[in-house]
Amino acid sequence: MMKSNSLAVTVIAKQFNGAGNVSLTLASRSGQPLPAFTPGAHIDVLIPDGGKRQYSLCSAPADHYEICVRLDLRSTGGSRWLHNELTVGDELQISAPRNHFPLPQAPRTLLFAAGIGLTPLLVMAETLAARQADFTLHLYLKRADELAFSPRLSKLGARVVIHYSSEGDSLRQRVPDDLTQPENAALVFCGPVGFMDHLQQLAFQFGWAEAQLHSERFQPKTTVTAGGAFEVEIASSGARFAVGAQQTIAEVLENAGLELPLSCEQGMCGSCITGVLAGEPDHRDEVLSKQERAANNCIVLCCSRAHSPLLVLDL
Numbered sequence: 041m042m043k044s045n046s047l048a049v050t051v052i053a054k055q056f057n058g059a060g061n062v063s064l065t066l067a068s069r070s071g072q073p074l075p076a077f078t079p080g081a082h083i084d085v086l087i088p089d090g091g092k093r094q095y096s097l098c099s100a101p102a103d104h105y106e107i108c109v110r111l112d113l114r115s116t117g118g119s120r121w122l123h124n125e126l127t128v129g130d131e132l133q134i135s136a137p138r139n140h141f142p143l144p145q146a147p148r149t150l151l152f153a154a155g156i157g158l159t160p161l162l163v164m165a166e167t168l169a170a171r172q173a174d175f176t177l178h179l180y181l182k183r184a185d186e187l188a189f190s191p192r193l194s195k196l197g198a199r200v201v202i203h204y205s206s207e208g209d210s211l212r213q214r215v216p217d218d219l220t221q222p223e224n225a226a227l228v229f230c231g232p233v234g235f236m237d238h239l240q241q242l243a244f245q246f247g248w249a250e251a252q253l254h255s256e257r258f259q260p261k262t263t264v265t266a267g268g269a270f271e272v273e274i275a276s277s278g279a280r281f282a283v284g285a286q287q288t289i290a291e292v293l294e295n296a297g298l299e300l301p302l303s304c305e306q307g308m309c310g311s312c313i314t315g316v317l318a319g320e321p322d323h324r325d326e327v328l329s330k331q332e333r334a335a336n337n338c339i340v341l342c343c344s345r346a347h348s349p350l351l352v353l354d355l
């Protein structure tokens with residue numbers, strides 16, 4: 041079961057949205073408006089095996105919620121069920137929106153999306169267009185039949201540049217000029233791991249500073265959660281727990297009966313970020329910024345560990 045902040049919604053529309061993708065429009069069942077969200081936000085969707093999947097909200101912020109789900113051919117539950125089983129009129133349990141990928145403020149914004157990584161960046165592009173801000177959205181796809189959100193992209197006009205690798209225009213084959221010009225700009229990107237890693241490498245090569253880069257992963261890098269043993273202390277009770285070499289902090293605390301707001305359990309969604317009052321975290325997540333890591337005052341419980349023998353958690 042999803043925990044206390046869950047929302048019941050009804051699927052009011054389901055349609056194909058580019059090869060391999062399906063868009064779902066979700067409306068509140070209670071009649072109360074769904075919570076507001078900002079560009080870059082995502083929700084958890086509860087699937088029948090009890091798992092949760094994270095999807096970026098791709099509707100305009102004032103509308104119903106819309107998510108776009110890519111069918112993962114290796115899927116054993118989430119995307120296959122959403123594609124093949126779920127129908128219009130069905131009820132879904134979702135979480136309230138969370139946003140660990142906010143739209144940065146910059147004189148110029150470059151948005152780079154690959155495949156389904158378009159979903160959060162499309163909302164950002166529309167927001168920037170409404171503000172009459174200076175931006176370009178580069179979208180990388182394999183083939184033209186993969187194009188999703190075609191009418192919305194068309195409305196953004198020349199500020200959207202679509203690159204098809206089937207036509208020899210992948211990021212590895214051709215680097216857009218604006219990626220070589222980091223001055224006064226923010227670089228925002230989302231897509232598969234290989235695309236993200238390559239883009240980041242290019243950005244550093246062309247002189248972008250880490251603080252100018254903003255990204256969200258929807259597949260983890262190969263995060264290693266095992267490591268040396270250490271202890272965690274719960275600040276409110278003083279209770280201490282040993283975290284073994286093959287265990288995560290989240291696992292140990294849940295086994296001890298603590299209820300944690302876990303979602304992706306892969307260090308990507310940020311729902312288990314917890315304050316650290318003492319000790320030095322060993323950050324293994326994909327969600328904290330460089331500044332947050334350096335401050336060492338919070339930790340992602342589902343994957344990170346400790347460099348110090350003891351961590352005191354603000355729980």
Ligand code: FES
Pocket residue numbers: 301302303304305306307308309310311312313325327340341342343
């Ligand atoms: S549960 Fe998603 S980051 Fe920990």
